[in-house]
Amino acid sequence: SDFLTLQDLTLAYGGTVAVDRLNLSIRQGELIALLGPSGCGKTTTMRSIAGLLTPKSGTIRLDGRDITRLAPSRREVGLVFQSYALFPHLTVFENVAFGLRLRREKDLDAKVRAGLATVGLSDFADRAPAALSGGQQQRVALARSLVMNPKVLLLDEPLSNLDARLRLEMRLELQRVQRETGVTMVFVTHDQAEALALADRIVVMRDGAIEQVGAPEEIWTAP
Ligand code: ADP
Numbered sequence: 001s002d003f004l005t006l007q008d009l010t011l012a013y014g015g016t017v018a019v020d021r022l023n024l025s026i027r028q029g030e031l032i033a034l035l036g037p038s039g040c041g042k043t044t045t046m047r048s049i050a051g052l053l054t055p056k057s058g059t060i061r062l063d064g065r066d067i068t069r070l071a072p073s074r075r076e077v078g079l080v081f082q083s084y085a086l087f088p089h090l091t092v093f094e095n096v097a098f099g100l101r102l103r104r105e106k107d108l109d110a111k112v113r114a115g116l117a118t119v120g121l122s123d124f125a126d127r128a129p130a131a132l133s134g135g136q137q138q139r140v141a142l143a144r145s146l147v148m149n150p151k152v153l154l155l156d157e158p159l160s161n162l163d164a165r166l167r168l169e170m171r172l173e174l175q176r177v178q179r180e181t182g183v184t185m186v187f188v189t190h191d192q193a194e195a196l197a198l199a200d201r202i203v204v205m206r207d208g209a210i211e212q213v214g215a216p217e218e219i220w221t222a223p
């Protein structure tokens with residue numbers, strides 16, 4: 001029942017090893033938090049899953065397929081960054097439609113509308129990104145990834161640019177979207193409270209290796 005498997009994964013920048021023989025199995029539909037201090041290798045791990053960094057050794061399998069050396073566009077992996085990187089000159093609708101147009105997908109209008117409905121932005125299709133709040137822009141970025149129907153959605157510190165109140169709101173929103181769509185999600189955070197509140201399982205990383213994996217109640221330590 002393993003859906004996404006990282007096996008003996010070693011990741012390096014030049015000669016400097018950032019992630020050392022990492023092993024991790026994720027089930028379909030799980031919401032996983034990668035938790036750990038800055039520099040422990042979270043982003044590097046996500047990059048390798050997305051195909052932006054080729055492993056020095058080891059394999060990455062997704063849904064029965066070895067994707068270790070597959071081009072990013074062919075992996076069916078979505079990526080949402082902390083900076084939402086929306087196209088400022090395009091409407092919300094066109095931002096969400098962008099990847100679908102590149103793929104020349106059918107039923108584009110319906111897919112974009114469905115994506116916007118999932119993140120609660122049906123009434124904002126014709127707006128410019130600049131006319132939206134930070135939380136709403138983050139939802140557009142989420143919808144843009146979701147409509148591509150990825151097997152795994154990777155979120156790198158998706159909430160860290162938001163203020164405290166919005167961050168709490170978006171936590172619930174992310175969880176709701178994950179439950180509703182059933183998409184497998186892996187998100188990076190250095191915030192233990194965020195990981196505890198959101199994740200089905202938490203992967204604690206330190207110095208390029210996994211220190212602990214468990215459900216929130218197993219990981220929790222008194223502050
Ligand atoms: P984060 O901790 O949020 O992942 P960082 O501030 O560590 O981000 O890194 C920001 C950018 O700088 C990233 O693109 C990262 O790849 C790059 N970077 C981080 N560490 C180094 C380094 N030692 N040498 C070169 N680039 C680095």
Ligand code: ADP
Nearest residue numbers: 013016018036037038039040041042043044045
């Ligand atoms: P995290 O996401 O947990 O903050 P990273 O994956 O960004 O950690 O970084 C892991 C290690 O790799 C750190 O030591 C960092 O300095 C290094 N690193 C990250 N990006 C680069 C880069 N582009 N070039 C060189 N070293 C990097």
